[in-house]
């Protein structure tokens with residue numbers, strides 16, 4: 001079976017280092033591994049509109065921002081199809097058919113949607129579109145017959161929902177859809193990178209992000225203000241590393257060679273952690289170290305972004321071409337789905353013949 005990747009991001013803001021650690025970095029590695037037959041990367045504008053329907057301009061503006069972020073991290077349109085979700089109308093048709101296969105109570109149990117509803121104060125009145133977005137995500141994944149979906153941990157419930165839809169569909173209508181597997185980052189700290197404020201998840205909607213496009217000064221200032229251990233007041237105090245954002249980021253981004261280069265007094269991250277826990281290591285020092293690591297990681301991304309910013313029409317052209325190619329693939333799947341569901345009336349000569357015979361029999 002062909003190995004196919006589908007993943008994407010909502011154009012609700014620029015992409016941040018949480019996206020990078022949780023998904024983008026891995027995507028680029030997968031893209032360059034040459035192990036996949038096709039890679040589809042989607043800007044999920046239709047999904048973004050489910051909770052930003054009253055602010056279409058925000059979504060419209062951020063299409064380009066996300067595209068620039070994609071190209072800056074090294075997603076290559078020659079190897080990956082970059083496209084815009086809303087331009088593939090086949091996806092909404094699939095969603096409509098999949099809705100029959102999911103119950104309201106099943107959607108209500110989705111823990112990611114539950115916490116997102118809370119975050120958006122939707123408790124009293126949830127827009128139906130938002131409530132159903134896990135179903136639309138199943139359409140996105142299955143339309144491209146994706147076998148692998150590289151995403152952050154918060155997407156686990158969406159993948160579970162998709163697998164259920166695939167199984168139910170195939171059981172009722174016959175083997176048609178492909179069951180996908182989630183691909184989570186191997187590094188535990190990258191599964192759900194916390195915000196600079198120490199909150200559980202760095203998220204565009206929470207305003208606690210370091211953006212890939214942030215300049216050097218901004219990155220430095222954000223790390224300077226980063227949440228650490230509130231009980232670590234004096235340098236001599238013993239500190240906690242659990243729930244300490246700086247250490248989570250060091251877990252996510254530091255490499256052994258960074259110590260020799262930027263912090264030669266320590267041989268490894270374990271040694272640094274040990275000293276912090278014992279007391280005698282100040283937050284300023286670990287923050288400066290993290291700043292150097294993040295600047296090293298972000299510098300080539302910033303530089304590539306500057307290059308792509310010089311020719312914006314070319315970026316739109318990449319998205320237009322990608323959307324056209326993606327649409328052809330989704331149309332094939334939709335046609336398989338309609339056939340399986342027996343709603344391909346005009347393409348089915350057998351049906352017409354059989355119905356005609358039935359009526360000719362009854363006229364005798």
Ligand code: ATP
Pocket residue numbers: 008009010011012018019021022023150151152153154155190191192193194201202203204205206
């Ligand atoms: P929004 O607040 O609009 O939902 P978001 O920051 O959660 O935005 P998404 O576009 O929903 O971003 O997520 C895109 C991808 O990035 C998903 O695969 C998601 O799992 C991953 N991701 C998002 N935030 C993080 C994070 N803090 N750590 C790891 N992965 C993340």
Ligand code: MG
Pocket residue numbers: none
């Ligand atoms: Mg999200």
